[in-house]
Amino acid sequence: MTDEAKELFLADRVRALATVLLTRRDDLTIAETKQTTGLDLHVYIDREDKPMRLAFGVLLRGVASPMTADSANQVLGPTIGQFQGMRKFTYPVCLFFFTMRDEKAYFAWLAEPVLTGGAPKLVHHGKANCVALTDDLLGQVVERIVGWYDAVETVLIA
Numbered sequence: 001m002t003d004e005a006k007e008l009f010l011a012d013r014v015r016a017l018a019t020v021l022l023t024r025r026d027d028l029t030i031a032e033t034k035q036t037t038g039l040d041l042h043v044y045i046d047r048e049d050k051p052m053r054l055a056f057g058v059l060l061r062g063v064a065s066p067m068t069a070d071s072a073n074q075v076l077g078p079t080i081g082q083f084q085g086m087r088k089f090t091y092p093v094c095l096f097f098f099t100m101r102d103e104k105a106y107f108a109w110l111a112e113p114v115l116t117g118g119a120p121k122l123v124h125h126g127k128a129n130c131v132a133l134t135d136d137l138l139g140q141v142v143e144r145i146v147g148w149y150d151a152v153e154t155v156l157i158a
Contacts, residue, residue: 006064010062010063010064010100011060011062013062013098013100014060014061014062014096014098015040015041015060017062017096017098017105018040018041018058018060018096018098021096021105021133021135021138022041022043022058022138024135025138025139025142026046027045027046027047027142028043028044028045028046028142029043029044029046030042030043030044031043031044033057037057038059038082038083038086039057039058039059039093040058040059040060041057041058041060042055042056042057042058043055043056043057043058045142045145045146047146050149050153052149052153054145054146054149055091056091056092056093056094056145057089057091057092057093057094057110057111058093058094058095058096059079059083059093059094059095059096059110060095060096060098061076061079061095061096061097061098062097062098062099062100063075063097063098063099063100064099064100064101065099065100065101066099066101066102066104067099067102067104069106069130069131069132072097072099072106072128072130073108073127073128073129073130076095076097076108076128076130077127077128079095079128080110080125080126080127080128083095083110084124084126088111088122088124089110089111089122089124090122091111091122092109092111092112092113092122092145092148093109093110093111094107094108094109094110094141095107095108095109095110095128096133097128097130097133104132105132105133105134106130106131106132106133107130107131107132107133107137107138107141108125108128108129108130108131109123109125109129110124110125111123111124111125112124112125113144113145113147113148113149114148115147115148115151118151118154119151119155120148120149120151120152120155
């Protein structure tokens with residue numbers, strides 16, 4: 001298998017793993033992103049109580065070899081640098097990082113939704129801070145994004 005074929009296989013597998021992880025939840029819908037965003041996926045949170053479409057972006061990365069969270073943080077340095085060079089996103093963006101050999105998944109915020117004194121803002125991170133990506137963590141991420149959008153809506157209405 002050529003190096004290019006290996007990279008394509010890895011990219012396809014990373015996308016498949018992310019899709020499996022995200023579609024375990026009934027309230028998430030995945031959309032392929034347009035090339036211009038630089039992101040791999042847009043994920044929409046379906047909420048019947050809100051007319052506003054809640055979205056977050058996902059950047060996907062993966063490696064064949066096993067890796068710890070600390071190693072992943074180091075490997076992702078250039079990726080974070082490239083992300084910082086892109087336009088500033090006005091909605092939450094995270095990174096999913098998969099290791100194929102030991103089948104681990106990691107998560108890091110790139111544009112993190114935070115509430116400071118009830119005011120919503122996005123913190124753009126300059127380095128990765130990977131943690132294990134589990135169904136439980138994904139649930140917390142979705143709740144955090146929903147809370148951030150609720151705060152944004154409150155500011156827009158006020």
